[in-house]
Amino acid sequence: MKRQEKLTNFFSTEPGTVAEGDLQTSSTQQDGAESPPIIETLDECDSNASPAVKKPRLAFDPMDIGRFVRKSSSLHAPLTEEERFKALTDCWKPDEHYQFPKVLESTRTRAFQHHYLVKWPWLAYSEMHGGGAFCKYCVLFARETSDQRGPNFLGVLVAKPLNKYKKALDILKNHERCQYHCEAKGKAEKFLDWYNDKVGHDLRNRLLAARGEQVKKNRQGLVPIIRTILLCGKQNIPLRGHRDDGSLSAVDGNNNDGNFRALLRYRLDAGDRLLEEHLNSAKKNATYVSHTFQNEIISTIGKIIRRRIVAEVKVAKFFAVLADESRDVGKTDQLTVCLRYVGGEDNQHVVKEVFLKFSDVEEKTGSGLARSILGVLQEEGLDIRNLRGQGYDGCSAMRGSNKGAQAEIKAVVPQALYFHCASHCLNLALVHSSELAAIRLVAGSVANVCAFFSNSSKRTRILQDQIERLNSSNSRKKRLKTLCMTRWVESHQAFIAFKELLIPIVQSLLELEQEVGETGARSYELLSAICKCQFVTSLFIIESFSSLFLPLSVKLQAKELDIFAALDLVDNVLLVLRRRREAAIDGFQQILAEVTEVCDSLEIDIRMPRICERQLNRENHPADSSEEYFRVTSYIPYLDSLIDGFISLFADARQGALKVQCLIPKFAVRSSVTDLHPAIEFYESDLSCSVNVAKAEFERWRAKWMEVPQNGVPASAIDALNHCPAADFPKINIL
Template structure:
C-alpha cells in the first residue's frame, strides 16, 4: 500500500459526483479535493480520500500516521455530513495534528523515494527475492510454452523432481538446473525443504496453460474484430472419455502485418451433449456471444455432410441462415469427395472384396513381430499400411505398397505359411499367396484402384490447400470427372496390359477365372437365350 501511495498518492475519481444523497439531497462532490486560497490560488487536498463503499471521507495521512486517538471523524471513522464538509475540511487542515502528520508523511515519502528508511536492508532483500521469483516464473512459463507448442505431454506418474517417471515438465526443469543458476537455486530450495510453494505442481501448469490460451484467444478475437467479418468451421468428434466435442475454427482476413491474408485460427473445443442441429446451433451461438463476436457479421459456414450440420430444415446451417441470411453455407469439398468415393466403393461388391484382401494382407503381418520381420526381410521399399476408415483418398498408400511389391509380398506370405506354427495364420497366409494374389482379377483391380485413388488423393490435397480458391476447386473437380470419363474409354485396356506384365513376372495365368454359372429356375415365358439369365464374365 505504501509503495502505491509513494508512486501515485491516494486514488480518486474526479469525473463524477460520488455517493448517496443525504436527507437534504446533498452528496460528496469532487470539488472538495481542491482548496481555494484567499489570493485565488487553487491548492490540491492530496490528503483527502473518499470511500465509495462507506460514503465517507478520510484524512489519509492522519489515519495512517496518528499516534493514539486523534480528534475528529476525518482521522477515525470518517466524515459524511456533506452540508458542513467544506467548513470541516478547513478546520481540520489548519489543526496542529494534521500539520504534524502531513510533515511526517512528506518526510517519509522522501525517504521511501531515496530508499533511506530504517528497514532499507529488509526492503533490498525483499526486492531481491521478488526479482528471483520473477525469473523463476519466466522460465517456468517458457517451459510450458515449449511443451504446449510441440504438443508434448507434461506430467508422468510422479510429481517430484529427481524421481523416475516425473514427466517432461519436471524433466526440463532438471535439465535447466544443470546450466541455469536461477533454476538451480530454486530446485535446491525445494530439495532442501526450504520452500513449500515451488510453482512446479500440476495446478500451476494448468493455470499457466489456461493463461497462455486466454492470451492467444484474446489476440485472435482482436484481429477478428478488426476484420469485422468472419466465417466459422465446425467439426464434431468424441474424445477418449466418449464426450462429444465440437471444434470451433474461425476464418478471417488479417491485416495486422500490413498485407492482407486469410487466416484460419482454432479457438478450442466445445463440450456438447445435444448433437442435434438445434443443440449444436445453441452451442455455437453461446460461444460467439462469450467471445463478444456478433453473429450478424458471420459471412460463411463450413461443415461436413452430416444431416445435423447441413440439413436444410433442422441443420445448423439453416438455423444460422434464419438469423443471418448472409452467412453463406459451403460444404467441405474434400469431405464431399471422400463420401463420393466411399459410396462408389460400397456400391460395388468387387471393390469391397478387393479392399478386404488388402486389409487381410496387412493384418497377417502386423499381428506378429516375427511375421513383420519376415515382411521387412523381403521388401526394401514402402512398408504396408492399414486402410484408413475415413480418408478414402489416403488408401492409395495402402494399395501402393502392394502394387509395387507384389512378388516380394507373395514370397513373404509363402514364408509365413511355411514357418508359422499357428494353423489359422498359416492357412490364411497360404490362401492369400496362392489364391488371392495369384488371381488375375486381383492384379487388374490393384492397378485400377491405384490409379483412381492416386487421382482422388491429389485432388483431395489440392482442395485442402490454404490458398485454394473456389473457382480453382471447381476446375479441379471437373478435371477429376474428366479423368474418370477418359479412364472408362482407355484406362481398362491399359490396366489389362499392366496386369499381364505382372502376371508374367509372377508366373500367373493372365486370364480371368471362369466362374460357375448360377442356375436359376426359369419363369413362365422365359427362353434359354433370355438376356436376364445370362451371367456376365469376370472381365465384363
C-alpha cells in the same frame, strides 16, 4: 453439470422503426432486464417448419454496453475488474455505416447520430434494452443516486438508455456537467491507470520499496518455469509423470516424476541462477512447480492466444467457423471449433485457418450443436452477426437443411452460408464408388493383408526381405501402408503401395503358408483372396484412379485454398474422368496389359467367371472375352459411380460459389452486371449502399481487368483481394 442456455438467449430482434410508446414501455421495465424478444424461439417453433421461413434474428455483440448495465444492477453479481477494463477499452461501437433505428416522436422520426460518439468519447450505443445510448463511465462507476436531495435514482444514460432524441444535445451536455458523471469519469481514469500497472500502484509497494523489489524478483523467478512449460507445449512433450510433487532435489529412482521436473533439473545443472535462487529462497508452498500451477499457466497461455486470435478476427470483421465433433479417449464428446478469416502478413492479405478451442457437447442434435458453436463464439467475444460461412462434415446433425446445425445458425445469420468440406465430399465420392462388390472386396482384402503383416515383426521382416530381393530396383515403395478411414491421402497411398508390392506380398505369403498354426492358415486364406484375376484387375483399376485422386486430396486440405480454386481442381479431375469414360475401351486395355504381365509372373489365369441364366451373388453380364467382361463389370461401373459422385456431392458448393464468382477477375471479364445482382441482394446489409452504386463499382472493377492480359489476371479470391484497394473499390473489397 451446468445447464446449457437456450439458443435464443444469444439473440435479439432486428432493430427497426419503433414507436415512442413502445420505447416508453421498454424503458420503464425493471432496471437490468432486457427487452423480451417479440419473435418465437426455436424451441417454440413448429417442429415441422423449415428454418428458412423463420424470421431472421440478430445477436447482441458480446461487448455491448447494455450487458454491463444488467450486470451492474443490485440484483446481479458485481462486475469483475477484467469486465470493467474490457467495457472501458473494448466496448462495442457501431461503424460509420451502421443504420440506427428511427424513433417516432410526435409526428417526426429521429435517430441516434454517429457523430455523438465522436464528440463525447464517454458515450456508447447499445442495441439492448430497446436500443439507445449509455454513459460508459456512469454505467460502470456512478453511484446509485444523483447528487440532489432525496432518493433520486439515476435513470437516463445510466440505468436506462437515451432513446428520445428531440433534446438529445441538451441532455448530453447537461449530463457531462453533472457531479456524479465527473466523479465516475475520475474513477474510470484512476481505474485504467491502476489496471495497467497494478504493481506500481499497490500502496504496500509504494510504502515499502523493498517489497516492490521482491515482487519483481519473484516474477523473474517464474520466467524459467513458464518457459519450460512453453517448451513442452511447442514440442508436444507431456509434462506429468507418475508422481510430480515434492522437492526437485528429492529424486526417486523408482518413480518417473515427469518431463517438466526433469527439464527444470536440467536447467539447474546448466547454471540457471534465476531458477536456482527462486527454488532456494521460496517457501515450500510457493515454488510454483506443482501440477496445479502448470494447469493455471497452460490455461492462461490459452486465454492469451485466443485473445490474440479474436483481435485478428475483429480486424478482419468477417469470418467463417469450422467445426467437427468427435469422442476423445475419455469417452467425452468434444466439439473442435476453428476459425477461417483473412489476415495480413507482409502487407498482403492471406487466408488464416486457426484452431480456437474445444467445447464439451451435451446434446448432439442440430440445435444442440448450434448452441455449442454459438456459445463458443459468444464466450470469446466474437460478433455472431459477422459470421459469413460454415464448414462442417456431411452428417445429418450438421448439414440437415431443416433441423441441422447449419440451418439453425442460418436462421439467425442468413448470410452464414454452409459449405460441405471438400475433402469429405471427395471421400464420400470414393466411398459410394466402393459400394460395387468387386471394389469393396478388394478394399477389404487389402486391409486384411496390411493388418496381417503389421501385427508381427517376423512377418514384416520376411516381407522386407522379399521386397529387397525382388523389387529393389523397380519400386520406390519399401513398406505397406494401412487403409485409414479418416486420412484419405494415406488410403490412396495404400492402394498405390499395395499394387507396386503385389509380387513380394504373394511370395511372402507363400513362404508363411508353410508354417504350422494360425499363421499358415491365415496366409493360405489371404493367398486365396488375392491370387485371383478378379482381385488383380480391380486392384489395378483402383490404383489407376488413386494416382489421379492423390494430388487432389492433398490440395483440397490446403488452408489457403478457396472455393473457386477447389472447384477448378474438381472440374479438372472430372474432365479427366469423362475423357476416360469416352475412351473406356482403350483405357482399360492399358490396365489389362499391366494385369496380364503381373498375372503371368504369379501364374494366375485370366478368365471370366462362368455365365449362367440367373445369378444373385456376383455380376453376370454376357461377354465374349475376359477383357470385355471385366471392363463392363468393374471398370465402367466404377468410373460412372465416380463421375456421378463428383457431380452430386460438389453441387451445393458450386451453387454457393456462383453468388460471388463474377467478382474474381478471371470470371469478371466475361460477366455482366446482372450476374452480380444476387450477391448484392444477399449481402445488402454488409454493403450499406444502393444497388446502382454497387453495380457502378463493379463496372469499374471489370473495366480495370479488361485491359490486363489473360495470364496476369488473378484467378483466386485472395489474389483478387490483394489487387482490390478498399479506397478505390470499397464494396467489391467487402464482397
